[in-house]
Amino acid sequence: MPSRHHGIADDLRHQITAGCVKPGDRLPSEADLADRYGVSTVTLRRALALLQGEGLVEKIHGKGNFVRRPPRKVVYAGGWGILDPWTAAEAALRVTVHKATIEAFGQLTTLLQVPAGSPLDEYTCISHEGESPHGLAQIYIPRHVTPACLDDESPGREAVSRFAVLSRPPAALRETVCARPPTPEEASTLRTNTSAPVLAITRIVTDTTGRVVEAALLVFPGDRVDAIFTTHPVTEERQPQE
Structure with a gap:
């Protein structure tokens, strides 16, 4: 029964x-x-x-x-940030951005390869459609390499709000993607059930010297995002035969 x-x-x-x-x-x-x-x-x-x-x-x-209104999915384009709704005909998401300076700790010291206590610029971005959150991004940049273009009134502000790569031009970019249960803090921020899986993306950007210049922790409710990753085949150059 x-x-x-x-x-x-x-x-x-x-x-x-x-x-x-x-x-x-x-x-x-x-x-x-x-x-x-x-x-x-x-x-x-x-x-x-x-x-x-x-x-x-x-x-x-x-x-x-x-x-709940049927969720409209956003599209995360691997490495460059959210394309939708900027490319969609529907109303744009509202993105809030909060900037803070923090000290590196725990996982961040490993991701950014910096000593504990190093100053970092932290950008916390939350996208909403009405009352419904669509995604959370926490982007970290070592203070000594923060681009000048990220002043509050600069065009770089748009890149932050799109969850995009902030360090330009990146020499290499690595993303680790997994589905997992949200942490209690993530579930509260995204207003999702703790048993509903989220798509978590850890993005690491390095410059031409191999130095890590940016780390981003992105979290999306699993039913509110499509992630697109485009790869290009590696072709070997053939040496001319003698």
Whole structure:
């Protein structure tokens, strides 16, 4: 016999798929829903958690539970950043950028090959469509190699907001891609379920001397991104025969 919270989830799911409640609509409060179904708020929250995991319902802190709009995917072009929505006809995403100076620690010392405590410029970028976050980028550059073009009022600001490579021109770029569960902080920022996988990309940029000049940690909810990587075959030059 199905548990009570599964039955509640089935009923709410039917209301959503049948169009009785529409994308963007706020559901009744958890207390009102619990009264309606004659269950405790704990049981009601288990039902909502199922719908949140399926991507049908989104909980916004301080506002309540909303029927989630079908996610429009962004496109991450390997090495150069998000192309969509700048190349799409639909409204652009809103990207917030926060810059800070921090000291290198933990994983960053390894990625950037710098001593612990070295000053780094950190750019934290979050893309949103309405209330829904689409991606998180944390880009780190050693303070002594930060390009002058990244002043707040400069054209380089657009590159930051597109999650693009900031160091130009890069001699080499390496990206490591994996699917994994989000950390609690990532799940909170991206408003996704901790059991729903994210696409995580670690991007390392080096200059012509082999020095690491930039590291980026990019995280996207798995259902909100397509990643495109273009490779070119390596051809061997044939030596002329004597």
